[in-house]
Amino acid sequence: ILNVEQSPQSLHVQEGDSTNFTCSFPSSNFYALHWYRWETAKSPEALFVMTLNGDEKKKGRISATLNTKEGYSYLYIKGSQPEDSATYLCAFNAGNNRKLIWGLGTSLAVNP
């Protein structure tokens, strides 16, 4: 059974803190790893799609790394702002099927 685990489940930080979360996935048959940001009352918005071992992607203060051999990806937020408060989802595709397997997300709250 393919499973995607995200940790921590929730996180509270102060404005200006840097933070990171983990997405763990099966290391066999890797094809793609997606990160999404989901604000309350909105729909998920894509941050990154990563397909190569060692990939590093960056979008403003948010960056992500990928290790397909050991089955994990990290998402980093530098200098968190209140507007970063959201749930961050990752999703994994093994390539041998047409389905994304989703984690339950890390809920981030940034206090001003």
Added chain:
Amino acid sequence: NAGVTQTPKFQVLKTGQSMTLQCAQDMNHEYMSWYRQDPGMGLRLIHYSVGAGITDQGEVPNGYNVSRSTTEDFPLRLLSAAPSQTSVYFCASSYSRFYSSPLHFGNGTRLTVT
């Protein structure tokens, strides 16, 4: 550029009623899909399509039908609504059928079945 347009935003149904959730995208995306989001669970795939005329089942297809007569539209039909179908539904599309490009989500439909 509207992206993915999903209607309605809210719907209340009685058990046994039928309805169609509409989804349209104007990005010429090959791949379209329907998910449901329930508390404490990850997004679950209901049905998906890799092109006009092609549909397939996801993880939780029972009670739902889909069709893809055009590239733009991918409606989801509930034939006989049940309380277990109370959920938030998202339509999502992608340029690539192979998940190497990101999903674009609609704004969601909150469905309550009484």
